[in-house]
Amino acid sequence: MSSNKPKLAIVYGSVCGGCDVSLVNVGEPLADLLTNYDVIYWSIALDGKLHTLEKLERIDVAIYMGPIRTELNMKLAKLIREKADLVVAYGTCAVYGGIPGLGALIKPSTLVETMKSTVTTTPGSEKVVKSMEKEGLKIPPLTNQCLPLSVVVEPDVLVPGCPPAVENVEKLIDILKKYLRGEKPVKGLMLAEPRSLCEECPRRPKDMSKLVIPNIYRLHEAVPKEDKCFLEQGILCLGPITRAGCGHRCIKANMPCAGCMGPVQRVDDVGLKFLSSLASALLADKEKELGEEGLAKLLDKIVDPQGLFYRYTLPTSYLTKLVLKRLRK
Amino acid sequence: MSRRTITIEPVTRIEGEVKVAIFLNERGEVERAYYQVVEFRGYEEFCKNRPVEDLPRITSTVCGVCSWAHHLASAKAVDALYGRKPTETAAKLREFGYQAHIIDSHLLHFVVLSLPDFALSDAPPELRNIAGLLRRNPELVKKFIESRKILRNIEETFGGKAIHPAFVLPGGVSKKLTRDDVDKLSKLCKDLLDITTYIYEYFIDRILKSKNFNELLYNEAYRLRTYYIGLVDNNNYLNFYDGFVRIIDSKGREVTKFEADKYTDYIAEHAEDWSYSKFPYLKSLGWRGFVEEYICRAGPLARLNVADDISTERAREAYKYMVETLGGKPIHNTIAYHWSRLIECIHASEKMIEFLNDDSILREDIVNTSGSPRYEGVGIVEAPRGLLVHHYQADENFIAREVNIITPTAINNAAINAELQKVASTLIKGFEVPEKILNLVETSIRAYDPCNACATHTLSLLSSRGGITVLIYDNEGRLIEKLHSKPPRLR
Numbered sequence: 001m002s003s004n005k006p007k008l009a010i011v012y013g014s015v016c017g018g019c020d021v022s023l024v025n026v027g028e029p030l031a032d033l034l035t036n037y038d039v040i041y042w043s044i045a046l047d048g049k050l051h052t053l054e055k056l057e058r059i060d061v062a063i064y065m066g067p068i069r070t071e072l073n074m075k076l077a078k079l080i081r082e083k084a085d086l087v088v089a090y091g092t093c094a095v096y097g098g099i100p101g102l103g104a105l106i107k108p109s110t111l112v113e114t115m116k117s118t119v120t121t122t123p124g125s126e127k128v129v130k131s132m133e134k135e136g137l138k139i140p141p142l143t144n145q146c147l148p149l150s151v152v153v154e155p156d157v158l159v160p161g162c163p164p165a166v167e168n169v170e171k172l173i174d175i176l177k178k179y180l181r182g183e184k185p186v187k188g189l190m191l192a193e194p195r196s197l198c199e200e201c202p203r204r205p206k207d208m209s210k211l212v213i214p215n216i217y218r219l220h221e222a223v224p225k226e227d228k229c230f231l232e233q234g235i236l237c238l239g240p241i242t243r244a245g246c247g248h249r250c251i252k253a254n255m256p257c258a259g260c261m262g263p264v265q266r267v268d269d270v271g272l273k274f275l276s277s278l279a280s281a282l283l284a285d286k287e288k289e290l291g292e293e294g295l296a297k298l299l300d301k302i303v304d305p306q307g308l309f310y311r312y313t314l315p316t317s318y319l320t321k322l323v324l325k326r327l328r329k
Numbered sequence: 330m331s332r333r334t335i336t337i338e339p340v341t342r343i344e345g346e347v348k349v350a351i352f353l354n355e356r357g358e359v360e361r362a363y364y365q366v367v368e369f370r371g372y373e374e375f376c377k378n379r380p381v382e383d384l385p386r387i388t389s390t391v392c393g394v395c396s397w398a399h400h401l402a403s404a405k406a407v408d409a410l411y412g413r414k415p416t417e418t419a420a421k422l423r424e425f426g427y428q429a430h431i432i433d434s435h436l437l438h439f440v441v442l443s444l445p446d447f448a449l450s451d452a453p454p455e456l457r458n459i460a461g462l463l464r465r466n467p468e469l470v471k472k473f474i475e476s477r478k479i480l481r482n483i484e485e486t487f488g489g490k491a492i493h494p495a496f497v498l499p500g501g502v503s504k505k506l507t508r509d510d511v512d513k514l515s516k517l518c519k520d521l522l523d524i525t526t527y528i529y530e531y532f533i534d535r536i537l538k539s540k541n542f543n544e545l546l547y548n549e550a551y552r553l554r555t556y557y558i559g560l561v562d563n564n565n566y567l568n569f570y571d572g573f574v575r576i577i578d579s580k581g582r583e584v585t586k587f588e589a590d591k592y593t594d595y596i597a598e599h600a601e602d603w604s605y606s607k608f609p610y611l612k613s614l615g616w617r618g619f620v621e622e623y624i625c626r627a628g629p630l631a632r633l634n635v636a637d638d639i640s641t642e643r644a645r646e647a648y649k650y651m652v653e654t655l656g657g658k659p660i661h662n663t664i665a666y667h668w669s670r671l672i673e674c675i676h677a678s679e680k681m682i683e684f685l686n687d688d689s690i691l692r693e694d695i696v697n698t699s700g701s702p703r704y705e706g707v708g709i710v711e712a713p714r715g716l717l718v719h720h721y722q723a724d725e726n727f728i729a730r731e732v733n734i735i736t737p738t739a740i741n742n743a744a745i746n747a748e749l750q751k752v753a754s755t756l757i758k759g760f761e762v763p764e765k766i767l768n769l770v771e772t773s774i775r776a777y778d779p780c781n782a783c784a785t786h787t788l789s790l791l792s793s794r795g796g797i798t799v800l801i802y803d804n805e806g807r808l809i810e811k812l813h814s815k816p817p818r819l820r
Contacts, residue, residue, distance in 0.1 A: 031463060307378075
């Protein structure tokens with residue numbers, strides 16, 4: 001822990017802890033990292049202090065996990081951008097908003113009210129503390145939006161994945177090792193493939209352009225076969241519009257891709273892109289027979305487009321931007 | 330001298346955002362201490378209107394440290410909602426994979442979050458951590474690192490991803506286990522049992538015998554005579570995945586035993602305006618505040634208190650030894666939570682080897698697609714931290730309309746508060762409070778391995794865990810002094 005080593009800080013947004021565990025899971029490379037860097041802040045593992053972070057003029061590397069949900073998250077995001085030479089957006093939440101981002105279009109007060117009105121909550125049970133203790137017991141209020149780090153500041157390295165796959169964490173650690181020798185990665189480096197998951201999927205049909213989706217089934221309506229393209233089975237899989245680089249682990253577990261690596265390069269809105277590719281493949285051979293009405297009825301089987309297309313990216317979607325714009329008017 | 334408040338903000342080496350506020354009277358005695366969950370994530374609201382079959386993958390992200398527990402509690406709620414009892418093969422595969430997760434969470438907590446308090450109690454705060462352990466005890470840390478790879482590998486074999494798995498379907502699992510998988514798992518599970526045994530023995534030889542650990546283990550302040558809640562199987566043995574919920578009183582007498590879908594008859598939740606986590610309590614007793622004898626605890630120690638026995642050999646021996654050493658059940662010593670965790674790690678390792686010797690895990694009937702929907706379902710598992718409830722109601726199209734989640738950290742919320750009060754009152758005398766004492770206060774909290782992302786299933790509000798900060802307020806609530814540092818305030 002000598003002070004002449006480069007300083008590393010691991011800072012949180014609204015984390016679930018999975019990113020921390022994924023980092024611990026790499027094993028030896030992490031031990032190397034702990035030896036070669038002076039880790040000044042990582043509160044799940046160390047008793048490091050925020051004032052240390054605030055006092056420092058320069059941090060060499062800062063890793064940010066979780067989405068930004070509070071002004072404090074925001075302040076920390078800006079603080080690390082200001083002080084750190086290399087900022088890493090670690091995990092889907094920091095890159096795209098992640099699953100907590102599903103709350104992006106819900107009023108914070110509604111989130112709290114629901115929590116305090118579930119079936120087991122005793123009605124009217126909420127106790128209010130006496131005024132003397134009130135100040136010392138303040139809990140921080142919610143902010144209105146849930147944003148990924150990447151929208152607020154410009155990260156140097158982005159590591160998508162919920163949580164990042166071990167291969168990509170190892171790549172990140174390699175980058176941090178090279179950094180020790182003075183090598184800096186290109187700005188905005190994305191530790192994922194630019195191409196789609198389909199391109200490396202073992203179930204990829206020979207000719208993707210001839211892909212036919214026979215129907216749309218939910219997971220209680222069809223048991224996925226272990227060797228066939230999910231879309232060809234009528235099970236919606238986000239592979240065509242999701243970045244590869246995750247080691248297609250969910251596919252290996254015989255589950256369709258849910259999109260946690262975020263959209264492929266040059267796709268701005270996953271939902272729009274997916275719908276357009278879906279429309280062309282859906283019942284391609286029966287289009288005439290069904291007509292527009294039939295097709296629309298089929299698309300109705302996508303019961304939760306928001307949760308399907310934007311499960312990990314809602315805060316960065318056009319949808320959210322539009323709604324928020326309208327709300328501001 | 331006026332009254333003062335000591336704030337530990339945030340508590341470190343736990344999961345999630347927590348603050349401790351201790352109010353001192355004019356004589357510097359502890360009047361009241363609060364454990365506040367200041368994190369909020371909102372899952373119960375934004376899970377509404379989602380297809381219920383998607384909830385196991387969505388709710389697993391309530392917590393990345395116990396994602397499997399949420400994935401499986403959710404799966405069981407979804408099974409019940411569709412009226413599809415998983416096939417025997419599916420239930421076994423779920424339970425098999427889940428054992429690895431119990432070990433994953435327990436070892437992470439023991440080695441990284443807690444052990445520094447016992448093995449490095451003499452070290453300065455900046456070395457009281459995993460890096461310090463690496464220097465002091467490289468062999469143990471090496472074993473721990475080895476276990477991460479093994480666990481990751483096992484979890485990926487079942488769930489695709491080790492964290493936030495993709496493994497369950499309504500009525501079963503998505504993927505069969507192959508002969509190749511079994512061959513690979515055989516080696517991994519054997520190595521894992523070696524490691525959990527090693528870490529258990531390290532604990533018995535080095536930690537349990539240490540003066541510092543003993544002082545805490547037998548310290549009256551770190552002891553609560555409470556009710557306990559946990560799952561047991563048909564024989565009243567320890568079970569993480571399935572069974573009946575059993576509640577015992579502080580004398581060890583069975584109060585009740587019920588099936589998952591009856592939980593609302595027994596558990597209710599109380600709310601306070603100073604925490605984003607609620608306070609579940611036993612309905613039969615009613616909410617009586619933070620009074621030891623009306624509180625119910627969950628988690629590893631609770632499980633070992635409610636169970637009559639453990640089915641596997643090595644774990645059973647270890648269990649007997651703990652019970653004998655501590656003078657019989659129920660064990661009320663909070664620090665024994667750590668001990669219980671390590672016993673459970675051995676049991677889970679042994680259990681996996683048992684599954685490997687059971688050829689029925691290779692069968693192909695991994696999903697049951699028939700059954701009459703009930704549109705409502707409750708799923709209960711033992712998460713690493715204790716009893717976890719997922720309860721969903723859906724419309725006729727299987728779209729979630731109501732979601733209720735009760736997490737073990739919430740169940741322990743009242744106990745943590747009650748114990749905090751005891752520990753703080755015992756240790757804090759006067760206005761000068763050294764860091765070491767505050768860490769001993771935190772040590773009591775850490776024993777519960779609280780996971781506060783879980784406790785509120787919510788949007789994190791205060792996300793800088795800025796080490797120890799002590800703020801002193803006067804009796805008007807004005808900040809008059811800060812001992813360490815003050816994290817930036819929100820608005």
